Amino acid sequence: MDSRAGLAATPGALPYYVAFSQLLGLTVVAMTGAWLGLYRGGIAWEGALQFNVHPLSMVIGLIFLQGDALLVYRVFRNETKRTTKVLHGLLHVFALVIALVGVVAVFDYHRKKGYADLYSLHSWCGLLVLVLYFLQWLVGLSFFLFPGASFSLRSRYRPQHVFFGAAIFLLSVGTALLGLKEALLFKLGAKYSTFEAEGVLANVLGLLLVGFGVTVLYILTRSDWKRPPQAEEQALSMDFKTLTEGDSPGSQ
Amino acid sequence: MDSRAGLAATPGALPYYVAFSQLLGLTVVAMTGAWLGLYRGGIAWEGALQFNVHPLSMVIGLIFLQGDALLVYRVFRNETKRTTKVLHGLLHVFALVIALVGVVAVFDYHRKKGYADLYSLHSWCGLLVLVLYFLQWLVGLSFFLFPGASFSLRSRYRPQHVFFGAAIFLLSVGTALLGLKEALLFKLGAKYSTFEAEGVLANVLGLLLVGFGVTVLYILTRSDWKRPPQAEEQALSMDFKTLTEGDSPGSQ
Numbered sequence: 438m439d440s441r442a443g444l445a446a447t448p449g450a451l452p453y454y455v456a457f458s459q460l461l462g463l464t465v466v467a468m469t470g471a472w473l474g475l476y477r478g479g480i481a482w483e484g485a486l487q488f489n490v491h492p493l494s495m496v497i498g499l500i501f502l503q504g505d506a507l508l509v510y511r512v513f514r515n516e517t518k519r520t521t522k523v524l525h526g527l528l529h530v531f532a533l534v535i536a537l538v539g540v541v542a543v544f545d546y547h548r549k550k551g552y553a554d555l556y557s558l559h560s561w562c563g564l565l566v567l568v569l570y571f572l573q574w575l576v577g578l579s580f581f582l583f584p585g586a587s588f589s590l591r592s593r594y595r596p597q598h599v600f601f602g603a604a605i606f607l608l609s610v611g612t613a614l615l616g617l618k619e620a621l622l623f624k625l626g627a628k629y630s631t632f633e634a635e636g637v638l639a640n641v642l643g644l645l646l647v648g649f650g651v652t653v654l655y656i657l658t659r660s661d662w663k664r665p666p667q668a669e670e671q672a673l674s675m676d677f678k679t680l681t682e683g684d685s686p687g688s689q
Numbered sequence: 690m691d692s693r694a695g696l697a698a699t700p701g702a703l704p705y706y707v708a709f710s711q712l713l714g715l716t717v718v719a720m721t722g723a724w725l726g727l728y729r730g731g732i733a734w735e736g737a738l739q740f741n742v743h744p745l746s747m748v749i750g751l752i753f754l755q756g757d758a759l760l761v762y763r764v765f766r767n768e769t770k771r772t773t774k775v776l777h778g779l780l781h782v783f784a785l786v787i788a789l790v791g792v793v794a795v796f797d798y799h800r801k802k803g804y805a806d807l808y809s810l811h812s813w814c815g816l817l818v819l820v821l822y823f824l825q826w827l828v829g830l831s832f833f834l835f836p837g838a839s840f841s842l843r844s845r846y847r848p849q850h851v852f853f854g855a856a857i858f859l860l861s862v863g864t865a866l867l868g869l870k871e872a873l874l875f876k877l878g879a880k881y882s883t884f885e886a887e888g889v890l891a892n893v894l895g896l897l898l899v900g901f902g903v904t905v906l907y908i909l910t911r912s913d914w915k916r917p918p919q920a921e922e923q924a925l926s927m928d929f930k931t932l933t934e935g936d937s938p939g940s941q
Binding site: 629643 | 805810811869875883884899
């Protein structure tokens with residue numbers, strides 16, 4: 438455990454990467470708002486503007502908040518594991534609730550306008566994301582927050598939870614790009630190819646979305662930035678390590 | 690090294706996941722061909738069909754071959770590191786050459802038709818992928834294949850190479866989805882919402898692209914499926930480990 442104990446201090450570059458990710462994430466949210474305000478007439482729950490609730494809610498919920506929920510274990514390195522878990526779970530709940538508002542907005546808008554639902558690749562990917570996101574949250578809650586699951590069961594599930602969490606987040610970013618593209622082509626059509634200001638702004642927004650996704654993934658996957666185990670977890674893992682590796686607790 | 694030596698046997702489930710990834714990848718290539726054949730008049734270098742060279746080449750090069758190049762270290766576990774590296778580098782060269790044919794096809798088609806270039810989010814993402822892909826290949830070649838780079842330099846660069854390799858692959862999948870969506874909306878327009886056969890086929894193709902991306906990423910990131918170090922690498926790493934950790938070679 439000696440080498441791990443050395444990680445308890447926050448790695449030098451981590452705060453800068455986290456700050457950069459937040460700058461990117463907030464820029465994405467602000468730019469989505471600016472796009473809707475400047476070129477789509479703003480946001481309201483009534484009439485044609487109801488559609489605009491959809492992109493803004495999805496970007497706040499399934500991009501910014503979901504991304505930040507993934508970073509909780511990298512940012513809060515010395516709080517208790519339980520506090521960090523609750524924050525991680527709560528951020529995902531906020532993300533899901535805000536995303537559901539966005540989903541209701543687009544279905545309600547389609548219904549009032551008599552448009553078809555769920556025909557596009559964007560909507561298929563979006564539906565997949567929502568179902569997987571909800572399942573991942575439920576399974577995560579039952580494994581990690583309820584006391585029933587054993588330490589060994591949690592240890593085996595954890596890498597799967599992390600992988601699918603990252604995959605769902607990336608699929609959310611991809612779905613946002615598809616939606617942005619759809620919104621551009623429906624409205625601009627052939628004018629998209631004349632470098633209209635709205636098209637250029639939306640392309641830049643798309644690249645920033647990609648940048649946010651890549652930055653969150655980088656922070657998440659860098660092995661020397663992982664959260665160091667706390668004293669409480671080390672105590673918990675004692676029995677398991679003793680059983681499986683034959684280490685004596687005294688050797689820790 | 691005892692615990693690592695136990696990994697020399699191929700993990701039980703790995704071949705099934707690799708087979709599944711190949712099934713998905715080949716289905717994606719076949720389905721792209723079927724889409725272009727059934728709904729877009731097939732493929733040729735002349736006239737309107739020249740455009741169709743673009744999606745097929747990009748899917749073969751930057752999706753299927755790039756994905757397989759990432760899997761080389763998981764599939765060839767007992768070949769020498771050098772053989773595996775050369776295969777990894779060559780697959781990426783094939784992928785890049787086939788992708789360049791696809792890029793030339795679309796620029797040539799645009800030029801003949803008088804269409805604008807590089808205005809869409811798809812084209813911006815695609816250009817970014819190509820530049821990053823070429824840079825990653827060049828930097829990878831100079832670090833890993835030429836004998837100049839020291840063991841410690843390679844060790845420090847390796848995680849960055851793996852991260853950016855995975856990120857470029859995922860961005861390639863995202864760019865393909867954007868291109869598919871663009872091709873559908875340009876041709877089908879409002880008919881997309883009537884669940885036209887072409888739209889449904891292309892949506893399924895999109896989901897299969899996502900499935901291939903996720904499967905490759907899963908195989909790549911599962912920690913117990915990583916390639917075990919070979920005897921030659923252990924010998925190479927001796928001096929470095931001796932210097933940094935104070936291990937004596939005899940203790941290996």
